[in-house]
Amino acid sequence: MNVVDRRWSVRLGATAGLLVTLVALLLAPATPASAHAVLVSSSPVASAVVPEAPAEVVLTFSESVRKVTGKIRVIAPDGSRADRGEPTFEGAVVTVPVDRAGPRGTYLVSYRVISADSHPVSGAFTYSVGAPSPPPTDSGSDSRANPVVDTGVKVAKYLGYVGLLLVSGAALVLAALWPQRLARRGPARVLWAGAGLLAAATVAELWLQVPYTAGGGPFDVTGAGFGEVLGSTYGTAHLVRLGLLAAAAFLLRPLTRGPVGRSDGIILAVLGAAALLTWPLSGHAAASPAPAVSVLVDAVHLGGMAVWLGGLVMLGGFLLRRADERELGAILPIWSRWAALAVAALLLAGTVQALIEVGGLAALLDTTYGRLLLAKIVLFALVVGVAAYSRALVRRRTAAGRPTPVRRAVWVELAITAVVLGVSATLVQTTPARVAAADVAGAPGGYFSTTLSSPIYSLQVELDPAERGNNSLHLYAYTKDNRPQPVAEWKATAALPSAGIEPIEIPLLPLTDNHATGEVSFPAAGEWQLRLTVRTSDIDQATVTATVSIK
Known part of the structure; x- marks a missing residue:
């Protein structure tokens, strides 16, 4: 196959991947963006004593929620099921039909729904008909997260971040900084390992989302549950990510063999930018009070991380070991400017993101999300300090002749940022501080x-x-x-x-x-x-x- 035919086949494959992505977007459900949902009121009110049995229980959440099949239950004082038929979902309001002929005493309402940012929201409260009685129990509504699934989701997200930075760093360095005399086999292996890791992590996240939202172990996955996940915004974003990755693969392959043309480079950059948006669109950012701003700054934050850390891997793993003094003299100043821009983007986007998701000083100090964010800030400050040291070495032009100090600084940066990635993977699974600090429950605060x-x-x-x-x-x-x-x-x-x-x-x-x-x-x-x-x-x-x- 000649060069022209190969380029046409590459572009045809990329176009096919984009078509798959567009189909997934067109089939996506139109759901409004909303915040991490919490129960703000109920009828009957939590702990209330009502003279007559209600015909329905109404749950009102802070934002729109989705159904988890079989996870909204009303238990009568004698332990029997009092709910009748399927609950109806209308945005933030869930209506549960209840049998009015049930016995007098205390009823238990348990619920598990999915908020717009893909996280399950569960809880329970009681109300009494006529007079209180010992509350019943509901063995079928355990709202505790399965520890294996909970850990698996965090690990999958962490591996997804690692795959992203490996792909981004390898593609960027091969396209713009790699010396022509050096073989591309090593960076190519890193690139394909990153792409495979990213694809596997994305599939794992889709699989684990089923038991994560519905409750259960890692293999408690049904066809109906998987269909519900794929039909959600979360599932659509992950399918789009896989489609974009498949499209990019056709352009990444020629990049591992040699320089690519300008048009192919532009297409690859567009695919990468589009892929970055799938992370915020399936998480907290799309459900923030300002979704458009949050999605954009989250994508910029993620992109800055991928460029910086991915470039560090390539720099420490290959360039500082293989490039000669003349090549390093040309490469390191360019990389230093890129790193400075990436860090600036991280700081700016992270600041905006924190202002939206935290909302105030009290939430920063008093919530798990806020404390994790503080830990991330401290670690980030440490790694920026190390990065500043390595940049100073480059400015003094000592790295080209003696790359060992720079190489050591790079590996220290990577070691610290590996911990930062772990904190980030946990952070995206944690209720935003602005929600946790609100302390909203089924009854008014302090009741x-x-x-x-x-x-x-x-x-x-x-x-x-x-x-x-x-x-x-x-x-x-x-x-x-x-x-x-x-x-x-x-x-x-x-x-x-x-x-x-x-x-x-x-x-x-x-x-x-x-x-x-x-x-x-x-x-x-x-x-x-x-x-x-x-x-x-x-x-x-x-x-x-x-x-x-x-x-």
């Missing part, structure tokens, strides 16, 4: 609810918002067999002994025979002591106490 028992009644106590300032107190009295208990007289006091605050009487207003409410103002934070007295007849009376943490 206090408990059930107190006495020899003659049980008392449901609800305090909202359990913070300094004005609070609403609700009391519900029940008999020992969970029937509404008529109350003749209510009394309540609040005290803070640690601050010397004596008992403050709380005026109570009876709303029904067994329900009373009142307003109380807590002037200071601390462990407040509630003392509640309920008289059920002329002679029957009992007092119960509760400790409430007021923030």
